[in-house]
Amino acid sequence: MLGRFFKYVEITTKITSLFAFLMGLAFLYYRDQQIHWKLTLLFFAGMFLFDLTTTAINNYIDTKTNDQELTLPRKPAFAALMILLCVSTACGIFLAYLTDIVVLLTGGLCFLGGILYTWGPVPISRLPLGEALSGIFYGLLIPFLLLYINMPEGTFLKLALSSGELVITLHIMPLIGLLLLSAAPACATANIMLANNICDVERDVLVKRYTLAYYLGKKRALLLFSATYYAVYAVHLVMIIIGILPPLCLLFFITLIPVVKNIRVFRKTQNKETTFLCSIKNYILIMSADAGLIFICGLL
Numbered sequence: 001m002l003g004r005f006f007k008y009v010e011i012t013t014k015i016t017s018l019f020a021f022l023m024g025l026a027f028l029y030y031r032d033q034q035i036h037w038k039l040t041l042l043f044f045a046g047m048f049l050f051d052l053t054t055t056a057i058n059n060y061i062d063t064k065t066n067d068q069e070l071t072l073p074r075k076p077a078f079a080a081l082m083i084l085l086c087v088s089t090a091c092g093i094f095l096a097y098l099t100d101i102v103v104l105l106t107g108g109l110c111f112l113g114g115i116l117y118t119w120g121p122v123p124i125s126r127l128p129l130g131e132a133l134s135g136i137f138y139g140l141l142i143p144f145l146l147l148y149i150n151m152p153e154g155t156f157l158k159l160a161l162s163s164g165e166l167v168i169t170l171h172i173m174p175l176i177g178l179l180l181l182s183a184a185p186a187c188a189t190a191n192i193m194l195a196n197n198i199c200d201v202e203r204d205v206l207v208k209r210y211t212l213a214y215y216l217g218k219k220r221a222l223l224l225f226s227a228t229y230y231a232v233y234a235v236h237l238v239m240i241i242i243g244i245l246p247p248l249c250l251l252f253f254i255t256l257i258p259v260v261k262n263i264r265v266f267r268k269t270q271n272k273e274t275t276f277l278c279s280i281k282n283y284i285l286i287m288s289a290d291a292g293l294i295f296i297c298g299l300l
Helices: 002-008 015-030 037-065 074-098 101-116 130-150 172-181 183-206 212-216 218-241 247-268 277-299
Strands: 157-162 165-170
Touching (some): 002 074, 015 037, 015 130, 015 183, 015 277, 037 074, 037 101, 037 130, 101 157, 130 172, 130 183, 172 183, 172 218, 183 212, 183 218, 183 277, 212 218, 218 247, 218 277, 247 277
Antiparallel strands (some): 157 165
16 A cells, blocks of 8 residues: 555655755855754655655646556545645744744745646646746745755845835845856756657657647757757856855766767657656656765865
């Protein structure tokens, strides 16, 4: 039963949230920033459980729409889905209670995006928005929330109610630094979905799912797939030049060799059972090197 549950929530795909979280932790350690473990572990629990929830919702609705079998009977599958949703929501609300309105609003946005990905009159999964939104939610908002709850108040932004007006103060340079730091998980995550949609484009059209790969066409979609990876390395170089990351992080460029090899393999043949794994391999290569090097720099 446990094995079927893990297949239902696709436990092996949760590297996208896990690595983004680990990269954020590594950056906090590199910056000698005190980590509030109670808040951090609560955030991790809510994040991870909701990641399982979104996959469960996706599989539950997709299999019903496409008349396919779930790995679990539908009633237990729905019950598991609701338990995951309730527990992850409770973690999120408690975290917001312990922190502030920014966490509540950002977390609420993440929950809304996850639920509307498959559910609703016009699911996100049937639109050419999946790649961008997955990159934002997994690659940007996870590091943002982790850094926000651990770094000094007002580091990135501040909300205040003054004389009946909501005042938003944005600190531009820290936010730019956050955007640059998030480029690797955002781009690598987006490319997993892009590779999946390229492989499934013909099948998706049959069920009226028109993804970015459909609108771009396979040739341009493959060009975007390659360019997105190269953007990761360009941004990484910028971060080293402007001092967000130390020179030791130039070792990150060693991963360019196997990443380019995987790009070439996927561009030659797009197959869900075989070459789709190239996007997973590239994600692991990029994120393990990124998080690992940042952590090592923190040790030095």
